[in-house]
Amino acid sequence: MAILTQEQAKAIIDKVLSYAKADETEVTISGGRTGNIRYARNTVNTSGETNELSLAITSVYGKKSGTTTINEFDDESLKRAVARAEEIAALAPENPEYMPVLGPQNYAESKTFAKATDSINPDYRAQLAVDSIQPCVENNLTAAGYLEDFTGFVATGNSKGLFGYNQSTSVDFTVTVRTADGTGSGYAGKDFNDASLLKAGPVTNIAVQKAKASVNAQAIEPGKYTVILEPMAANDLLRLLTSAMDARNADEGRSFLSKKGGGTKLGEKLFDERVNIYSDPNHPDIPSAPWSGEGLPLEKTTWVENGVVKNMFYSRYWAQKQGVQPVPRPRGVIFEGGDQSLADMIRNTERGVLVTRFWYIRAVDPQTLLYTGLTRDGTFYIENGQIKFPVKNFRFNESPIIMLNNIEAMGKPERTGGNMVPPMKIRDFTFTSLSDAV
Amino acid sequence: MKRRDFLHYSGLGLGAMMVPGLVAFSKPVPAEHLLAPGMDAAAKKLLADVALNTTKSLGATYTDVRIGRYLQQYLFTREKNVQGITNAESFGVGIRVIANGTWGFSATSDVTPDGIKKCAETAVAIAKANSKLQKEPVELAPVKAYGEVSWKTPIQKNAMEVPVKDKIDLLLSVNNAALDNGAAFVNSALFMINEQKYFASTDGSYIDQDIHRIWPNFTVTAVNRQEGLFRSRQALSAPMGMGYEYLDGLASEKFMNPAGFNSYRNSYDMVEDAVTAAKHAKEKLTAKSVQPGKYDLMLDPEHLGLTIHESVGHPLELDRVLGYEANYAGTSFATLDKWETKNFKYGSDLVNIVADKVQPNSLGNVGWDDEGVQTKEWDLIKNGVLVNYQAIRDQAKIINESESHGCCFADNWSSVQFQRMPNVSLKPGEAKMSPNDMIKDIEKGIYILGRGSYSIDQQRYNFQFGGQLFYEIKNGEIAGMLEDVAYQSNTQEFWNSCSALCDKDDYRLFGSFFDGKGQPSQVSAVSHGSPTTRFDGVNVINTGRTI
Numbered sequence: 015m016a017i018l019t020q021e022q023a024k025a026i027i028d029k030v031l032s033y034a035k036a037d038e039t040e041v042t043i044s045g046g047r048t049g050n051i052r053y054a055r056n057t058v059n060t061s062g063e064t065n066e067l068s069l070a071i072t073s074v075y076g077k078k079s080g081t082t083t084i085n086e087f088d089d090e091s092l093k094r095a096v097a098r099a100e101e102i103a104a105l106a107p108e109n110p111e112y113m114p115v116l117g118p119q120n121y122a123e124s125k126t127f128a129k130a131t132d133s134i135n136p137d138y139r140a141q142l143a144v145d146s147i148q149p150c151v152e153n154n155l156t157a158a159g160y161l162e163d164f165t166g167f168v169a170t171g172n173s174k175g176l177f178g179y180n181q182s183t184s185v186d187f188t189v190t191v192r193t194a195d196g197t198g199s200g201y202a203g204k205d206f207n208d209a210s211l212l213k214a215g216p217v218t219n220i221a222v223q224k225a226k227a228s229v230n231a232q233a234i235e236p237g238k239y240t241v242i243l244e245p246m247a248a249n250d251l252l253r254l255l256t257s258a259m260d261a262r263n264a265d266e267g268r269s270f271l272s273k274k275g276g277g278t279k280l281g282e283k284l285f286d287e288r289v290n291i292y293s294d295p296n297h298p299d300i301p302s303a304p305w306s307g308e309g310l311p312l313e314k315t316t317w318v319e320n321g322v323v324k325n326m327f328y329s330r331y332w333a334q335k336q337g338v339q340p341v342p343r344p345r346g347v348i349f350e351g352g353d354q355s356l357a358d359m360i361r362n363t364e365r366g367v368l369v370t371r372f373w374y375i376r377a378v379d380p381q382t383l384l385y386t387g388l389t390r391d392g393t394f395y396i397e398n399g400q401i402k403f404p405v406k407n408f409r410f411n412e413s414p415i416i417m418l419n420n421i422e423a424m425g426k427p428e429r430t431g432g433n434m435v436p437p438m439k440i441r442d443f444t445f446t447s448l449s450d451a452v
Numbered sequence: 453m454k455r456r457d458f459l460h461y462s463g464l465g466l467g468a469m470m471v472p473g474l475v476a477f478s479k480p481v482p483a484e485h486l487l488a489p490g491m492d493a494a495a496k497k498l499l500a501d502v503a504l505n506t507t508k509s510l511g512a513t514y515t516d517v518r519i520g521r522y523l524q525q526y527l528f529t530r531e532k533n534v535q536g537i538t539n540a541e542s543f544g545v546g547i548r549v550i551a552n553g554t555w556g557f558s559a560t561s562d563v564t565p566d567g568i569k570k571c572a573e574t575a576v577a578i579a580k581a582n583s584k585l586q587k588e589p590v591e592l593a594p595v596k597a598y599g600e601v602s603w604k605t606p607i608q609k610n611a612m613e614v615p616v617k618d619k620i621d622l623l624l625s626v627n628n629a630a631l632d633n634g635a636a637f638v639n640s641a642l643f644m645i646n647e648q649k650y651f652a653s654t655d656g657s658y659i660d661q662d663i664h665r666i667w668p669n670f671t672v673t674a675v676n677r678q679e680g681l682f683r684s685r686q687a688l689s690a691p692m693g694m695g696y697e698y699l700d701g702l703a704s705e706k707f708m709n710p711a712g713f714n715s716y717r718n719s720y721d722m723v724e725d726a727v728t729a730a731k732h733a734k735e736k737l738t739a740k741s742v743q744p745g746k747y748d749l750m751l752d753p754e755h756l757g758l759t760i761h762e763s764v765g766h767p768l769e770l771d772r773v774l775g776y777e778a779n780y781a782g783t784s785f786a787t788l789d790k791w792e793t794k795n796f797k798y799g800s801d802l803v804n805i806v807a808d809k810v811q812p813n814s815l816g817n818v819g820w821d822d823e824g825v826q827t828k829e830w831d832l833i834k835n836g837v838l839v840n841y842q843a844i845r846d847q848a849k850i851i852n853e854s855e856s857h858g859c860c861f862a863d864n865w866s867s868v869q870f871q872r873m874p875n876v877s878l879k880p881g882e883a884k885m886s887p888n889d890m891i892k893d894i895e896k897g898i899y900i901l902g903r904g905s906y907s908i909d910q911q912r913y914n915f916q917f918g919g920q921l922f923y924e925i926k927n928g929e930i931a932g933m934l935e936d937v938a939y940q941s942n943t944q945e946f947w948n949s950c951s952a953l954c955d956k957d958d959y960r961l962f963g964s965f966f967d968g969k970g971q972p973s974q975v976s977a978v979s980h981g982s983p984t985t986r987f988d989g990v991n992v993i994n995t996g997r998t999i
Contacts, residue, residue, distance in 0.1 A: 052971050054776045058585045060868060061578075062557070066477075083479050102482055107534040107620065136581070143585075158778035160971040190779040196787075201779075266637065267675040267682055270999065274680030284999075373782075376907040378918060378938060381682060382997040386916050386938070388909045409907075409914055409940065415999045446993060447940050449914035450785070 016045045016065040016166070020179040023169030026069065026087055031173055033096040036073035036103060038115045039173040043069045046166015051139035054158035056147050061139055066166075073099040077112040080104070113330045115172040116309050124180050125301035128208035131183035132165040138209075139163075145214040146189055155225055157218065159189035163209065170309065180303045185209045190391060191221040192452075193229055198404075199452050200224025201371055201391030203246065205432060207301060224370060224392035231404040233448055234395060240366035241443040242359050242396065245428050247389075248349075249435040250372040254385060255414040256291060256347050256433075259317060261326035265336065270383045270415060271326060278326070285321040285418040292316045293344030299429045306342030315344060321418075351424035351436025359425055359439050361399040366439070368394040368401060372410070383413045388449055407452075408445035417443065475522045475864040475975075477561060478540035483525065486539055486612040490521040490648050491563070493602070493660045500652035502565045503547050506572035508654065512549040512556075512579070514592060515572070516653040516823060519545045519563065520865035523646040525612060529623040530639050531631065537616060544865040547572050551579035553589025559866040593848035593856050595825050597656025603819025605664040606812065607695030611644040614696050622699065626726045630672045633730035636682075640670035640726075643691070643965060645977075649822075657824040665815055665977055666698050667691035667965045668722050674733035683736035683935075685729040686920055688754050688902055689720045691963035691977060693817045709752065710891045711899060711923050711930055717960050718813050732921060732933075739933040742922070744994045748897035748951075749939060749987045750890060755900045755919045756878070757962020757980035763943040764798075764805055765876040765980070767912035768832055769969075770841040770851065780971050782910025785943065786838060788851075796838040799947030804879040805833040807842055809858055814979035815963045816859075816875040823869060825858035832876065836948070844871045863974040870970060877961075877981035881953030887984040890952055897925035898937060898992065903962075905938065916940045918995070936996035946987060954983035 018026070027041045045067035052060045070083040073096070080102025084095045142161055150157035163185045171177040188203035202220035206212055243251075264271035264278040271279045294314040295302045306312055308330050316324045325341050333340035360368065370392030378384040389407045396402065417440050425437035500517040507515040522542040528535040544561040545568055556579025560571040623640045630638040647663040669691075673684045692698050701721030706714045713728045714721070751759065766772065767784040775783055790796040799805075809816045809827035820826055823845055831839050843851055844860040862869035891899065902920025909915070922934040941949075963979045 050972060052779075054778055055774070057587050058582060059776065060557070061582070062868075064866070081480050098482070102480070105482075106537065109535070110533050111535075140585075156775060156778070158775065160779055162972065188779060192775070192778060192783075196783070267677045267680070268637065268673055272677075272680055272682070274678070276677045373910055374907045376905045378905045378995045379936070379997065380684075382999045384995055384997050386905065386907045388907070388914065390910055407909060407914075409909075409916060411916075411938075411993070411995065413997055413999060416997065447914060447916075447991075449909040449911075450942070451782070451909035451911035451913050 016047055016067045018043065018045060018167060023179055024177060027169060027171035030071060030092050030096060031171065033093050034073065034173060036075055036100050038074040040072040040115050042168065042170045044166065044168040046164060048162065048164050049134060049139060050162045051143050052160045053143045053147060056151055056157055058143050061136065071095055071099040073103040075103050077108045077110065078103050078106040079109065079112060080106050111331045115174050116176050117174045118176050119309065119311050121178045121304040121311055124295065124304045126180060126182035126207055126303055128183045130208055130210035131163055131185055134163045134209055142214045146218040149215065149218055149222055150191055153222055154194050155222060156192045156194060157189060161187045176309065178305055182303060183207055185212050187212055187214060187217060189218050189221050191225040193225055197452060198225045198229035199391045200228060205429065228392050228404040231406045233406045236408055236445040236447050238442040238444055240363065240422065240439065240441045242363060242366055242368045243438045243440065244356065244370055245430045245435045245437055246371045247369040248438045249430045249433050250375060251385065251414045251417060252349055252435060253431060253433060255383060256317060258383060259326045261328045262332040264326055280323050280326060283322045284415060285318060286421045287321040288421055288424065289318050289321045289418050290350040291318040291347055293347045297348060300346040300432060300434055302345035308342060310340055310342040312342055312344065317347065346432045348434040349427060349436060351427045354423060354425040356425055356437045359423055359437055360396055360401065363396045363399060363439065366396045367405065368396055378411060383415050384411060386411045407449040409447045409449060410444060411446045412444045474524060474540055475542050476866045477544060478524065478542040481539050481541045483539045483616050485541065486523045486525055493650065496650040497658050499563065499565065499568055502568045503572040504652065504654055506569050507549045507576050510573065510576040512551045512576050514550040514654055516548050516651065517545060518822060518865055519650040521648040522864060523612065525644045527619055527623060527642045529627060531627055531637065534620055542864060545571065546862065546865045547575045548868060549575045549579050550590050551576050552583035554579045554583035554586045555590055556582060557868040590846050591849060592845040593854065595655050595845065598659060600658045602660040604662040605693055605817065607664045609696040611666050611696040612646055622722065626670055626722050629723045629726040630730040633727050634674060634734045635672045635730040636675040637673040638670060643667040651820065651822065651824050653824045655824060659820045659824060661819055663818055664695055665691065665693050666696065668699060668720060670726060672726060672729040672733050674737055676737050681737050683733050685732040686902060687725055688715065690754065690961050691815060691965040692813050692961065693815045694813050710887050735933050736935055739935040741996050742934045742937045742992060742994050744992055746989045747992045748894050749990045750894060750897055750899045750925065751985050752901040753960040753982045753984060754962055755902055756982045756985055758903050758906055759917055760876055760878055760980045760982060761964055762906060762908045763912060763915055765873045768841045769871055769873060770843045770847045771871045773841060781969060785911045785913050791838050797836050797948060798833045798838045798944060799836040800950045801836045802953055803833055803836045803947050803950050805876060806879060807832050807874045807876050809874045811875050811981065814875045814961055815977035816979055821858040821860045822862050823860040825856045827858040830857055842871060842874060847871065861976050863976060867974050872969065872976045873978050875979045878985065880956040880959045880983040883955065885954045887954055887958060890954055890984060890986055891925060892928040894925045895927055898934060899923040899925055899930065913942050915943065936994045937992060938995050939990045939992050941990055946990065949987045949989060950985060951988045952986040958983040
């Protein structure tokens with residue numbers, strides 16, 4: 015019952031809309047199953063499964079809106095829920111920024127659902143934990159990992175005739191492997207829509223290799239280094255850039271995209287000309303649902319082209335106010351890279367630091383998008399094209415804007431954290447202190 | 453995509469689903485519903501007994517039942533507009549058992565005898581299934597049978613009883629105050645929580661608790677469009693375990709700090725702080741950029757609380773120390789071998805840090821924790837030496853304790869309880885000292901107030917913290933505002949550089965309202981008390997950049 019078909023969902027939405035008396039009514043049904051398994055110290059700690067099915071009704075009078083949700087779908091319950099949403103709306107304060115609901119939209123077919131993920135059961139999760147723990151036990155290492163899987167749907171409709179339905183699945187697996195004496199630590203993770211692409215053993219083996227290789231890290235002086243960021247590390251910083259491209263903040267003068275003297279940096283070249291960033295809901299490796307949080311159809315959109323800012327997110331309200339078309343926020347972005355493998359990039363590096371991932375990243379200055387954080391779970395010194403030895407973790411203070419002006423090379427993008435990101439070689443990356451953490 | 457993200461995207465502008473910090477399974481309700489009485493204790497006892505009897509008959513050796521009603525009211529405004537009002541309720545039951553020496557947990561929103569019976573059966577089945585992978589059977593530290601008891605946050609004014617209109621009026625007057633004093637933008641919010649939690653266990657306790665928390669907050673932004681600059685200042689309020697009386701703004705709870713504006717103790721004047729914040733945000737636009745180097749830091753409690761949280765609170769969580777959080781939050785430098793030496797100098801002799809769940813007005817204050825252990829205070833660091841950790845019933849024996857510390861918590865009925873940080877606080881100095889006394893002895897220093905950027909490594913050695921406000925101290929006096937300040941240090945070095953503490957009259961609470969831990973992640977609220985404190989020779993960096 016947690017997953018309704020398009021026909022079942024539409025029938026319920028139409029019924030709710032037939033009970034509505036408000037100026038505008040919006041109905042969303044979402045449901046699904048979320049499962050997880052968590053292990054540490056080579057044993058499973060928790061595992062569970064949650065099924066949810068919920069119907070939300072938003073009623074609107076003028077610019078006043080009220081929302082209620084229920085999980086009972088009999089006629090009487092639906093009628094009561096509609097009445098309650100209308101009651102809440104009538105008492106709500108006006109929202110001057112309220113935008114009327116959209117009329118019918120053309121949503122493309124999505125590729126977000128995979129049968130293999132939908133079929134996950136407790137046995138699958140337990141086996142995944144065994145597959146991950148086993149190689150660690152054999153190597154006298156300690157594994158701690160987490161899998162979260164989701165299968166579900168969302169259906170939405172409104173009193174102006176809009177209707178959309180989408181089914182999606184996802185798996186997200188991460189594992190940390192530590193040596194028994196705590197002097198080495200490695201990490202690896204993968205996320206997919208399709209669980210058949212996830213192989214816990216090989217992912218864990220990457221973490222195993224990193225844990226073993228990172229034992230007895232040496233301290234090297236903090237300072238500016240050429241770094242090779244694995245895709246996970248690159249994404250840790252680049253996602254902060256793409257999520258900050260909001261037009262309203264830029265127009266209001268409180269964004270890195272705000273211009274001295276007023277206006278925005280839209281159309282300006284802010285990055286190296288090799289930087290190209292776009293989003294595409296139909297990208298085969300990071301397919302996404304066909305509509306945005308505001309119900310706008312998601313389309314292929316270029317954000318940065320040859321280093322030039324081509325688009326910013328415009329909410330429907332802000333777009334109307336500025337007299338432009340709304341530009342919905344994407345769900346995943348693609349950073350174009352090159353053809354080099356990570357191994358090629360290491361081979362072509364005279365001196366540098368290889369970074370597996372970053373941790374505890376926090377904004378320091380929103381004006382310059384300066385962030386701080388630390389390397390974690392596999393940081394290595396490269397000399398003359400070879401990994402020479404593990405190094406102690408560094409704290410960095412760096413801005414992705416500065417980073418994207420210091421590109422030496424980029425490799426082949428891969429999926430990480432819902433984005434497509436290449437490994438990147440960056441010069442003059444700023445490490446400001448050393449950490450003893452392993 | 454994570455479940456939370458899915459919910460975020462699933463609605464077309466659905467208010468409640470997009471609000472951060474709502475507990476699981478929250479349903480929007482009309483505001484007056486937040487005052488409707490929930491199920492009474494007698495009815496809850498009957499339901500709890502259904503679970504206790506069911507699991508016993510299935511062979512469980514221990515069971516606890518938590519029937520929880522979680523009420524939340526969140527209000528958000530921006531300049532002249534109300535952005536959102538969320539009234540939400542989450543009601544259900546979580547059942548945790550030990551069977552075959554292994555934990556099992558299940559939860560349901562079907563709070564009926566049948567629903568609870570099924571849920572109890574599932575919990576036992578999960579425990580038995582997981583026992584195949586168990587290496588060591590769970591062993592619980594003993595706990596007293598308390599019988600039927602109750603506890604309530606000692607509030608004066610239930611925030612849920614205050615009409616929504618009055619709260620909105622307050623927030624809009626805060627916004628107006630900021631705008632009238634030169635702010636370009638202001639966002640303000642009020643978070644109010646009431647947890648009605650009923651706990652029962654096979655150890656013979658039936659505990660009914662009514663817990664209240666409140667957090668007023670705002671961010672004021674000033675912009676210089678000509679120069680393309682913007683700066684913000686956040687509220688210097690603390691989230692508190694109090695009722696609406698926290699917003700009374702009592703004159704008796706204000707005092708003038710050395711930077712020349714009011715700080716607040718257990719009563720907050722939100723409008724006054726917004727006026728000050730607007731002036732501060734404008735001043736920040738032209739403040740001097742810091743010269744990097746070593747400075748003596750004078751840290752206000754509304755700043756130091758977060759430093760305590762990150763560098764003492766988290767590293768002394770026993771589950772972290774043991775490796776249970778290795779894949780997410782990390783482990784800890786404060787390993788058991790260091791503690792076993794009984795002379796590991798975490799800080800200077802002045803540093804006395806206690807953990808508690810009993811401090812009045814604090815976010816952690818409850819009568820009993822979420823596994824039925826009566827709360828208390830205990831030492832973590834005594835005269836600078838590491839003496840203890842934070843442990844719950846199944847961890848107590850690892851550190852040779854005969855009882856749990858009483859710091860087990862779940863953020864919702866649907867979440868399994870685990871070890872969470874209690875209040876962790878730095879004791880004030882014995883000798884009389886005010887912030888104005890402290891500053892006189894500092895030749896080259898920086899006075900830091902408010903919560904800023906904070907980052908610390910996964911074993912809690914290396915940290916970098918910013919703040920809201922920075923004032924240069926020269927020869928015992930404030931010499932103007934600074935910008936681009938962050939300090940970097942190592943936890944042990946930092947606490948060993950502690951050289952002076954103000955006295956109890958300066959002691960204040962800082963709070964973290966949505967502290968995250970675990971996978972799937974759970975939030976908790978925790979306070980940190982401290983006086984204004986001095987640290988010598990700390991490394992300060994300049995965070996200014998040109999793009």
